Amino acid sequence: MGELMSRQNRPSSCADEGLVVVTPKRQIPTVRLRRLAAELRRLRNGSELTREDVTNRTGINEATLYRIETARVRPQRRTLVALLDLYEVRDPHRGEVLALLQGANKQGWLRPYHSELPEEYTAYISFESEAWEVRNYESLFVPGLLQTEDYARAVIRGTLPMATAEAVEQRVQARVERKYVLTKDDPLRLWAITDEAALRRLVGGRKVMREQLEHLARVMQEPHVTLQAIPFSAGAHAGMPGSFVLMGFADAEDPEIVYLDSMAGGLFLEAEIDVRRYGVMFDNLRAQALSPDGTLSLITELIGDML
Numbered sequence: 001m002g003e004l005m006s007r008q009n010r011p012s013s014c015a016d017e018g019l020v021v022v023t024p025k026r027q028i029p030t031v032r033l034r035r036l037a038a039e040l041r042r043l044r045n046g047s048e049l050t051r052e053d054v055t056n057r058t059g060i061n062e063a064t065l066y067r068i069e070t071a072r073v074r075p076q077r078r079t080l081v082a083l084l085d086l087y088e089v090r091d092p093h094r095g096e097v098l099a100l101l102q103g104a105n106k107q108g109w110l111r112p113y114h115s116e117l118p119e120e121y122t123a124y125i126s127f128e129s130e131a132w133e134v135r136n137y138e139s140l141f142v143p144g145l146l147q148t149e150d151y152a153r154a155v156i157r158g159t160l161p162m163a164t165a166e167a168v169e170q171r172v173q174a175r176v177e178r179k180y181v182l183t184k185d186d187p188l189r190l191w192a193i194t195d196e197a198a199l200r201r202l203v204g205g206r207k208v209m210r211e212q213l214e215h216l217a218r219v220m221q222e223p224h225v226t227l228q229a230i231p232f233s234a235g236a237h238a239g240m241p242g243s244f245v246l247m248g249f250a251d252a253e254d255p256e257i258v259y260l261d262s263m264a265g266g267l268f269l270e271a272e273i274d275v276r277r278y279g280v281m282f283d284n285l286r287a288q289a290l291s292p293d294g295t296l297s298l299i300t301e302l303i304g305d306m307l
Helices: 031-046 051-058 062-069 077-086 093-103 112-116 119-130 149-159 165-182 196-200 206-219 272-288 292-305
Strands: 019-021 133-138 189-195 225-230 244-248 257-262 265-269
Touching: 031 062, 031 077, 031 093, 051 062, 051 077, 077 093, 119 165, 119 257, 133 272, 149 165, 149 206, 189 196, 189 272, 196 225, 196 292, 206 225, 206 292, 225 272, 225 292, 244 272, 257 272, 265 272
Parallel strands: 133 189, 189 225
Antiparallel strands: 019 265, 133 244, 244 257, 257 265
């Protein structure tokens, strides 16, 4: 998201199995770990066992089982084997689940210094790097993957006024490096919608903003990037409560995930009803926004005003 990782690391609590909340000092989730967790939940429910039942029959701590089933931790192999035995899982399915465990720690794209970044952001990087498509709505910022380095620096300085110069540059570098997903051999499909306000706000001053708008005009020519702006004339719209990201993955086994960022914390939603709700909201915003050609005309006009 446009302002993602501009906030300090914040603990959150988990409300249900359809909600993955990033909390301090927990394993960074990956798509594979998430799939493993979902499969273990499915197997337990299919066996008509509660977590308490599993604890009584295997000795696995109930809190540990909860963390495993919500992708908060990677299970040890012997723990997974004990669960598969209890659920009477046989080959070839058994081998497939064990293979998920082997790949559960694979990060699509993380740099050594990312350990210094907020966990919610490293989690976002991990999911984004493995996604096939991203639908992003932003109300106040140019979408993160489309930001220039100078614009990103101005955003991070403005939203983190107490951050050290080193911390700011770390975050700027991470944001710049994230953009590799748009230039790799099989690039991410990005459909971004932003409010006209984000295009008119002079983040970093006229020169920085003009360069940002020129960058948007260039990147819009890429076939895998679509950008639309919701004009002021649209009036009230569904995106006004806040920004969100929907991530889709190439494998049908990996359902879509929604990311929400707020002052209260970052949330990853994966319950089907939530994903559907935000998908409908995105379609509504897409219908209210200017067409890509209309958006390009608006950006071109704004660039001209800054010359």
